[in-house]
Amino acid sequence: MTTRTNPESIRAFCILIATSLATSLALADGTETLGDPVGLDVSEGTGFAAAGVGLSLGQPADIPLSIPPGASLVQAILYWEGNSPTPLDVPATDTIQVNGSDVTGSFIGGGIGTQTGATQFLTYRADITSLGAVVPGDNLVSVSGLDFGQNNGAGILAVIDEGGETATLLLKDGSDRAFFNSPAPMDTTVPQLFAFDGAGVARTGTLYLFFSDVAGQQSGDTPLRPTRIAVWLGNDLGGEPTFVVDNALASNDGEEWDTVVIPVDIPAGETLLQIQALSEGEGGTPASFSWITAGLRVPPPPGGGEGCTPGYWKQEQHFGSWTAPYTPDTLFADVFEDAFPGMSLLDVAGQGGGGLIALGRHTVAALLNGASGGVDYDLSAAEVIDAFNAAYPGSRNDYNRLKNRFEGFNEQGCPLGRNPGDDNDAENGDDERGSARSSQPQNDTTETADSAAVTATQVSGNTAVQSAASGTSASGGGGSTGLGFLTLLAGLAGLRRSAGVRLNSMNS
Numbered sequence: 001m002t003t004r005t006n007p008e009s010i011r012a013f014c015i016l017i018a019t020s021l022a023t024s025l026a027l028a029d030g031t032e033t034l035g036d037p038v039g040l041d042v043s044e045g046t047g048f049a050a051a052g053v054g055l056s057l058g059q060p061a062d063i064p065l066s067i068p069p070g071a072s073l074v075q076a077i078l079y080w081e082g083n084s085p086t087p088l089d090v091p092a093t094d095t096i097q098v099n100g101s102d103v104t105g106s107f108i109g110g111g112i113g114t115q116t117g118a119t120q121f122l123t124y125r126a127d128i129t130s131l132g133a134v135v136p137g138d139n140l141v142s143v144s145g146l147d148f149g150q151n152n153g154a155g156i157l158a159v160i161d162e163g164g165e166t167a168t169l170l171l172k173d174g175s176d177r178a179f180f181n182s183p184a185p186m187d188t189t190v191p192q193l194f195a196f197d198g199a200g201v202a203r204t205g206t207l208y209l210f211f212s213d214v215a216g217q218q219s220g221d222t223p224l225r226p227t228r229i230a231v232w233l234g235n236d237l238g239g240e241p242t243f244v245v246d247n248a249l250a251s252n253d254g255e256e257w258d259t260v261v262i263p264v265d266i267p268a269g270e271t272l273l274q275i276q277a278l279s280e281g282e283g284g285t286p287a288s289f290s291w292i293t294a295g296l297r298v299p300p301p302p303g304g305g306e307g308c309t310p311g312y313w314k315q316e317q318h319f320g321s322w323t324a325p326y327t328p329d330t331l332f333a334d335v336f337e338d339a340f341p342g343m344s345l346l347d348v349a350g351q352g353g354g355g356l357i358a359l360g361r362h363t364v365a366a367l368l369n370g371a372s373g374g375v376d377y378d379l380s381a382a383e384v385i386d387a388f389n390a391a392y393p394g395s396r397n398d399y400n401r402l403k404n405r406f407e408g409f410n411e412q413g414c415p416l417g418r419n420p421g422d423d424n425d426a427e428n429g430d431d432e433r434g435s436a437r438s439s440q441p442q443n444d445t446t447e448t449a450d451s452a453a454v455t456a457t458q459v460s461g462n463t464a465v466q467s468a469a470s471g472t473s474a475s476g477g478g479g480s481t482g483l484g485f486l487t488l489l490a491g492l493a494g495l496r497r498s499a500g501v502r503l504n505s506m507n508s
Helices: 007-023 316-321 345-349 356-371 381-391 396-410 425-429 483-493
Strands: 033-035 047-054 061-067 072-085 095-098 101-104 106-110 119-127 137-144 150-161 168-178 192-195 203-212 228-233 243-246 257-266 272-278 289-298
Touching: 033 289, 047 203, 047 257, 047 289, 061 150, 072 095, 072 203, 072 289, 119 168, 119 289, 150 203, 150 257, 150 289, 168 192, 168 272, 203 272, 228 257, 272 289, 345 356, 356 381, 356 396, 381 396
Parallel strands: 106 168
Antiparallel strands: 033 168, 047 061, 047 150, 061 137, 072 119, 072 150, 095 101, 095 137, 106 119, 168 289, 192 272, 203 257, 203 289, 228 243, 228 272
């Protein structure tokens, strides 16, 4: 028996390796880039909640963090940041008071001055879960006791559990300064790449971001200081972003702190998201800021995890598992675009070959899986039909991409009844290498495996942005080779500023 490898798994594996390589480029303390939290394990949960408060105009002040009704607190992570003239007595700044209790944090980034070298920006983090300062419901967490030259602010990122399946919760933190007129590397930030498992349906993810040292319009006469937050889906790391959020930073939590929450539409099958904060834009002198956190919540797919291969569905002893209105004699053209004139669903499922033929084979299996009440499939029959009709007519790459997606779902494991002596679906029932096993004409016998290639998906429509300002907070709820890989690594190597990832093209 031959063991088949899920193409989605290959792609995810390559992405995770590449992400690790990119992370290794960062300094351990997170200075001038964000990175995986050093010395902190992020707990499992169904979502994040985030809120912060600016402290530059005085302390104590309250962080207004709300844990949704019915949810429990799993973990509470506190961040704070400030700046002082050099030389700086660092130990004097690593302690903050939370509801009157001293909390000592870990230094996670900073210490690099402005272009004059006269100021040090320092960022700290502490897990305050055991302190009991955050409980389910509405919280006003008092923070005070900072002793920077300027106390910019503090924020809490909480992991919550609302019941049900856990979500994918990813976190990068540190300190990354940006001001467009500063010398490199402080003129811009390092893009942050998140990799996660794909799903057969579109989902809405959520980004949770902390920024400090952003002069805001709340202070009265301060003019607009433009900023941009660029988000990419896919691996076109240096290309046009999927969408851009303008001017989300304006000390919305009070001088000088911003909590920004951005919902992101994640298309079906997507496994990559990249984000970068930029000191640029129109309407005034671009803002300077410190980027402290980037958290991403990706909800679990709604069900799924099962699928039967074309080799299962085309066997006569399994015809009883076909679900009305689909039968082996149903014409393909009666369900989909007429890619196979005169051929039935059974005819298409039994073809051997690559390209469009391979797509047709897995499309029939996906249709029957989606229609079956006995298969917990990632897609409905209607979604399978829509996906095929969107890809056909199209290019060979279009066909291979959709085939790989359907194939991954079809090979997750078949829960339907089997008969003794059934052929193994992957080895004998589903010809994936192009050797013909049917009498149907073969118009293409080469199948390209492009599972490691990723294509950026453009998402249209407006993207809502929420700031946890003046008594509000945000939370996420509900329920985590080849040329393509080398291309991905090359793209990741270009993440550093020296490769010119900065979006100069957006300055117009």
